[in-house]
Amino acid sequence: MSERILIIDDDIDTLKLVGLMLERQGYEIAVAGNGAQGLAKAAAVRPDLILLDVMMPDLDGYEVTRRLRSDPTLAHIPIIMFTAKSMVDDKVMGFEAGVDDYLTKPTHPAELTAHVKAVLARSQQARLTPGDKARVLGFIGARGGLGTTTTAVNVAVALQDSGHDVLIVEMNPGHGTLALELNLTQSQGIGNLLTRSLKDIHLRSVETEIANHKSGIRVLPASHQPSESELEQAVPQMEAILGNISALCTTAVLDLGAGIRAYTRHILELCDLITLVVEPIYPTTAVARALLDDIVASGISRHKLNLALITRQRTSLQIPWRQVQTDIGIELAGIVSPAPEQAHQASQGGMPLIIMHPESLVTDQINKMADQLASQMQPVGS
Ligand SMILES: Nc1ncnc2c1ncn2[C@@H]1O[C@H](COP(=O)(O)OP(=O)(O)OP(=O)(O)O)[C@@H](O)[C@H]1O
Ligand SMILES: [Mg+2]
Numbered sequence: 001m002s003e004r005i006l007i008i009d010d011d012i013d014t015l016k017l018v019g020l021m022l023e024r025q026g027y028e029i030a031v032a033g034n035g036a037q038g039l040a041k042a043a044a045v046r047p048d049l050i051l052l053d054v055m056m057p058d059l060d061g062y063e064v065t066r067r068l069r070s071d072p073t074l075a076h077i078p079i080i081m082f083t084a085k086s087m088v089d090d091k092v093m094g095f096e097a098g099v100d101d102y103l104t105k106p107t108h109p110a111e112l113t114a115h116v117k118a119v120l121a122r123s124q125q126a127r128l129t130p131g132d133k134a135r136v137l138g139f140i141g142a143r144g145g146l147g148t149t150t151t152a153v154n155v156a157v158a159l160q161d162s163g164h165d166v167l168i169v170e171m172n173p174g175h176g177t178l179a180l181e182l183n184l185t186q187s188q189g190i191g192n193l194l195t196r197s198l199k200d201i202h203l204r205s206v207e208t209e210i211a212n213h214k215s216g217i218r219v220l221p222a223s224h225q226p227s228e229s230e231l232e233q234a235v236p237q238m239e240a241i242l243g244n245i246s247a248l249c250t251t252a253v254l255d256l257g258a259g260i261r262a263y264t265r266h267i268l269e270l271c272d273l274i275t276l277v278v279e280p281i282y283p284t285t286a287v288a289r290a291l292l293d294d295i296v297a298s299g300i301s302r303h304k305l306n307l308a309l310i311t312r313q314r315t316s317l318q319i320p321w322r323q324v325q326t327d328i329g330i331e332l333a334g335i336v337s338p339a340p341e342q343a344h345q346a347s348q349g350g351m352p353l354i355i356m357h358p359e360s361l362v363t364d365q366i367n368k369m370a371d372q373l374a375s376q377m378q379p380v381g382s
């Protein structure tokens with residue numbers, strides 16, 4: 001998928017000429033003939049870059065820049081300002097308004113291409129540094145089938161309900177169950193991105209794979225096709241996806257599946273907080289301890305790690321939570337009680353449990369866990 005560039009200029013010749021030059025380079029072009037149209041078009045087509053004229057009759061380039069920068073959904077789009085002038089004052093004003101780069105008209109095609117490429121590359125690079133945009137919360141299971149996905153999705157919904165703008169990502173190619181649990185038709189999601197070359201993983205290609213669930217939560221699911229588990233080797237792609245995700249939400253919740261995979265350490269490094277999902281039953285607790293040791297040995301700080309205890313069996317069969325916490329030795333984020341019927345009904349209804357059963361004990365426990373995790377995450381921008 002080629003990158004999309006929006007040109008905003010009241011001069012029809014510039015629109016045609018520059019548009020044509022960039023189209024020849026393989027970019028997809030959208031145009032607008034004044035500032036107001038430009039803002040509307042930016043919201044509609046979500047370009048990867050905007051070329052903006054400074055002198056326009058209605059809103060000038062500075063005002064358009066200010067308005068783009070104050071809209072959270074458009075603020076990240078890089079802007080190159082086009083100007084007939086090359087006065088230093090104009091440039092300063094533009095940079096103050098939030099412009100990324102300048103081109104002086106008339107522009108040589110080679111100069112235009114060089115600036116466009118450089119600005120696009122810089123913005124791609126900026127998106128590869130997660131953490132400064134969204135908080136990243138990872139969930140990793142000590143073993144398979146313990147309730148990692150259930151916990152991640154319900155905590156994600158609880159965080160969304162308390163005002164976070166959340167995106168849940170199933171970083172678990174070939175083992176996805178979220179699309180099935182939430183009754184989403186789109187189940188290739190992350191698999192479609194992991195097969196791409198790095199330059200084709202950008203905001204728009206990532207956005208295309210995101211499904212909007214009727215609960216209001218946004219989901220980037222993984223397929224349940226076992227052969228897709230090979231895609232877990234695509235570590236740079238996984239990192240690039242997360243980089244883009246971090247520009248699309250304030251809180252990214254990652255379901256990292258169970259145990260250690262090729263991408264696990266790389267992605268854990270990019271997480272602000274990691275929740276280890278454990279069932280308080282032997283030998284799962286021993287496996288959890290071993291997993292924790294491996295994670296810490298790979299250089300991840302123990303302070304980033306939390307424990308979620310998911311119980312699916314009668315309390316009498318379980319190891320008391322205090323003992324598990326002492327044995328594993330990390331902070332307890334929360335406990336979830338057995339709720340087999342409610343969990344079953346939730347997946348039958350394609351709804352997260354806490355929405356399906358808002359008054360239940362488990363909903364209460366999930367909300368507490370989400371609050372606990374939120375209190376440990378630094379707010380965005382701090
Ligand atoms: N608190 C609970 N009580 C009873 N059953 C539960 C509870 N939480 C989840 N379950 C059920 O346990 C099963 C496994 O849950 P889930 O898919 O979340 O686990 P997982 O660890 O993500 O599994 P996988 O290893 O396949 O990714 C599901 O059928 C789910 O409905
Ligand atoms: Mg799962």
